[in-house]
């Protein structure tokens with residue numbers, strides 16, 4: 001979540017009168033940043049992950065696993081290092097940072113300093129993640145565990161699912177039938193977000209996930225755990241009046257979505273052009289990685305027929321009114337809006353020739369006035385549209401003390417809108433008064449149960465991004481097809497069952513190759529990697545500079561040269577011919593000579609780096625995990641979890657996840673993470689758990 005400001009939050013009736021004010025000043029702030037920093041260049045590759053945890057408390061006697069609402073305590077302990085584990089943070093490791101999150105049972109951690117383009121950092125990612133998990137664990141009671149589960153299987157069941165236990169009757173912000181007020185971080189921002197989304201929308205949010213129909217699931221499935229006849233809040237009637245669908249798992253509060261954990265990555269780019277190109281390049285990768293990292297098949301005590309969190313979060317913060325959703329004619333509102341503020345990206349924004357206008361084929365409501373202002377100011381069409389599309393949203397949380405700001409110094413109003421547009425990618429302008437450059441955040445992945453997996457996916461994406469940009473790989477397909485992929489990615493076992501739209505020919509023909517009549521793709525040697533080991537290393541790739549990667553000079557050559565224009569005619573064929581449907585295996589592992597797969601691209605890029613044997617082995621083990629998840633020889637977390645529940649001796653094949661099954665599942669996941677239980681269908685044979693990790697010997 002964004003910065004936690006202190007102050008008096010306005011409720012929706014008050015806040016809505018300041019929406020124009022926030023938007024208008026937000027754009028002024030963006031224009032000021034643009035003025036100062038549009039020409040900024042030469043920033044090196046800096047990057048980092050965010051990992052979110054749930055604190056789970058075990059009660060072995062009762063065979064119960066519940067969420068511990070201990071965020072405030074544990075954050076305080078993590079901020080005042082004392083214990084033995086803190087000694088692990090030696091001279092060369094900057095202490096990690098822990099952040100609050102939406103759920104009062106959640107934590108987020110990031111590395112204390114971003115990783116660099118030094119190849120050495122590629123093998124430090126996993127160490128850093130493990131260190132963070134150990135640190136969190138060391139501050140908890142022996143029966144509490146920081147777990148990287150994407151969704152908690154029994155969040156919102158009747159009875160006790162948190163400690164301490166609270167009654168949902170007191171949920172004054174969400175009015176939920178299932179989640180108590182105390183599930184939410186007490187900082188004013190979070191209850192206000194929750195309440196104002198409900199008030200703006202005019203009803204509670206409503207998420208219906210199809211339930212997984214098992215052999216003995218009652219049909220139709222009418223959920224007996226919904227308090228259908230409660231009459232406490234006016235919205236209690238919504239469930240019985242159609243908001244809760246049969247054969248679905250119904251969820252009615254922001255906490256069901258924002259209470260999920262994920263794995264996000266942020267990359268600094270050399271200049272704004274690189275950032276826009278990288279943003280675009282990763283858009284089609286978003287749904288592919290969502291499917292590969294699928295980890296959330298269990299919701300509110302049931303097995304769902306989907307594997308991912310995405311649609312739950314989208315629905316859980318959907319503040320659109322009935323008019324905006326197209327259910328009523330427009331009267332109070334400005335426009336219809338096709339998507340929730342948490343959803344997939346709607347616009348490619350790069351100005352490279354590869355980005356053909358035909359690819360931007362999604363409906364794109366914009367704030368016309370703000371668009372015109374940006375255009376008049378000299379900002380190009382695509383970037384103006386991007387911002388004007390984000391700015392169709394109202395600010396949800398406004399602190400009265402922060403209404404008046406110095407727009408030449410602050411980005412608060414801009415960030416208010418920007419940070420509540422939760423999309424698959426985020427284009428992050430440099431913050432004011434900081435050395436940070438233009439960045440891109442990759443946000444679609446589900447968190448994995450072990451840090452070996454989290455590191456594998458993080459390293460895969462950073463290498464893939466370097467491969468794409470150094471080899472001019474073109475992954476553009478119409479953005480409406482990316483949206484279809486988002487839907488397919490969440491289906492049960494999408495990795496093995498679904499096909500995904502993907503570009504047929506990803507290699508851009510270079511002018512010389514086209515002129516010589518070459519027809520077979522030839523992998524361009526990654527540009528600039530030949531001298532990648534020079535201290536100034538060019539083109540924002542990886543290099544062997546061990547001096548923490550920090551470059552003394554900021555030069556234009558650090559940026560990826562824009563892809564050279566192809567011969568005329570090569571950019572005008574039919575877009576429909578450019579893509580086809582492929583399996584996950586084909587996309588990741590390739591299809592014969594036609595395409596080396598995303599792994600093939602990464603391997604070509606790695607071939608240009610000067611890696612030691614141990615670095616190579618480590619990275620190979622990461623690529624192998626990605627490869628095997630894609631070809632089905634290892635299960636996704638979602639499939640593994642679903643199979644665990646369905647093979648539990650007490651499972652009744654009725655789609656229900658009992659207290660006991662949940663307890664055994666949580667214990668199993670923890671034992672797998674520590675390496676004391678093997679899971680050869682989920683992880684490679686030689687997986688080393690955190691308890692036996694030699695690099696972490698001082699952890700206890």
Ligand code: ADP
Pocket residue numbers: 001002046047048049050099110111112113114115264265266267268435436437439441
């Ligand atoms: P947010 O919650 O706003 O997405 P966080 O601050 O939680 O962002 O995480 C940002 C990530 O970006 C962290 O992993 C951090 O290490 C990394 N990071 C920090 N500085 C930079 C930078 N200059 N460029 C790229 N990444 C950075």
Ligand code: MG
Pocket residue numbers: 001050052101108
């Ligand atoms: Mg977070």
Ligand code: MG
Pocket residue numbers: 001050099108
């Ligand atoms: Mg964060």
Ligand code: MG
Pocket residue numbers: 001002003099
């Ligand atoms: Mg943050």
Ligand code: MG
Pocket residue numbers: 001052101102258260261262
């Ligand atoms: Mg979150």
Ligand code: MG
Pocket residue numbers: 001050264441
């Ligand atoms: Mg983030």
